[in-house]
Amino acid sequence: MTGSEYKSDLHQYLRAARNAMLWKLDGTSEYDARRPLTPTGTNLLGLVKHLAAVEMGYFGSTFGRPFPDMPVWASDDAGLNDDMWARPDESRTDLVELYRAVWAHADATIEEKSLDSVGRVPWWPEEIAEATLHQLLVHVVAETNRHAGHADIVRELVDGSVGLRLGRDNMPSDKAEWWAEYHEKVDRAAREAAERA
Numbered sequence: 001m002t003g004s005e006y007k008s009d010l011h012q013y014l015r016a017a018r019n020a021m022l023w024k025l026d027g028t029s030e031y032d033a034r035r036p037l038t039p040t041g042t043n044l045l046g047l048v049k050h051l052a053a054v055e056m057g058y059f060g061s062t063f064g065r066p067f068p069d070m071p072v073w074a075s076d077d078a079g080l081n082d083d084m085w086a087r088p089d090e091s092r093t094d095l096v097e098l099y100r101a102v103w104a105h106a107d108a109t110i111e112e113k114s115l116d117s118v119g120r121v122p123w124w125p126e127e128i129a130e131a132t133l134h135q136l137l138v139h140v141v142a143e144t145n146r147h148a149g150h151a152d153i154v155r156e157l158v159d160g161s162v163g164l165r166l167g168r169d170n171m172p173s174d175k176a177e178w179w180a181e182y183h184e185k186v187d188r189a190a191r192e193a194a195e196r197a
Helices: 003-023 030-034 044-060 093-113 133-159 178-197
Strands: 117-121 128-130
Touching: 003 044, 003 093, 003 133, 030 044, 044 093, 044 133, 093 133, 128 133
Parallel strands: none
Antiparallel strands: 117 128
16 A cells, blocks of 8 residues: 555545534534533534644644634633533534635645655644654544544434434444333343442
């Protein structure tokens, strides 16, 4: 495999994870897209906003091509966790469009640079701040998929919607009865193991 083939594979995984993130917003109400569903405030639109900031940094400023009109919540002046939730005046449409604009900016960096191109990640410790595009692609693919997993769980808590991606949910059944029985089986096993401990 050539370097460009490796890069193409990593880029494809990134694109798939990006699309999965946006798919998790489809069909949600304004409230459900924004509401915190964990004690740490995890919410669907906040995950999208965060991932926009991630790509602005890793594929923008890291390679000397800062994203134009960087929002304050993605800058060094941001408050703690400002990129993890949407303010009432930030529309879902605007944040999704911003995320797509960030993709285009990031994709230009990915296409322009070789896998061994070195960038500098200013928020990493000095001894590891220099990183190759290859390292950063792997990092961002992993981070995006990690947050897509969070979005899977949050969306299931919102309305029961599950699945890998549109057209291929990758779930063993679509029947509510099967899931109820499965849930009961897993719970029963957990209780039995707890009694044995």
